[in-house]
Amino acid sequence: MKGYRILVFADNQQQxxxxxxxxxxxxxxxxxxxxxxxxxxxxxxxxxxAGDFSTYDEANAMLHKMKSKLGEEGKEMYIIKENIIIPLN
Incomplete structure (x- = not known):
């Protein structure tokens, strides 16, 4: 299913x-x-x-929570569109 995730980190420094x-x-x-x-x-x-969000608003709300708790490390995070996994309840 198409949805949203939060890109927490991406880098290509080998070391x-x-x-x-x-x-x-x-x-x-x-x-x-x-x-x-x-x-x-x-x-x-x-x-x-991180996450499996079916709506942009859900992802955005969590992004703001994560940024507030992660401080400086949260500055580079953003929302991406991706296939997500929705758990069956």
Whole structure:
């Protein structure tokens, strides 16, 4: 299903990107344990995406919460369109 996720981190620095992506994933999971994270490597980029939002408004509300809790690290985050996973209840 098409929806939205938050791009938390993307970088292509060979020496540090993987460790930074893992560190930020840990921090997101600590602050937002209910949120699913998606860590990927598509050469040359490590990317960390978070959430499965069916509407832009849902993603935007969470983006503001994340930015307020993550401070300086949250400045580079933004919303992306992506295929998402909606859990069956």
């Amino acid at each position: 540090s990107s993987k460790q930074e992506a893992l560190r930020r994933e840990e921090k997101v999971k600590e602050l937002f344990p209910e949120m699913t994270t998606y860590l990927s490597f598509v050469s040359p980029f490590w990317k960390l995406r």
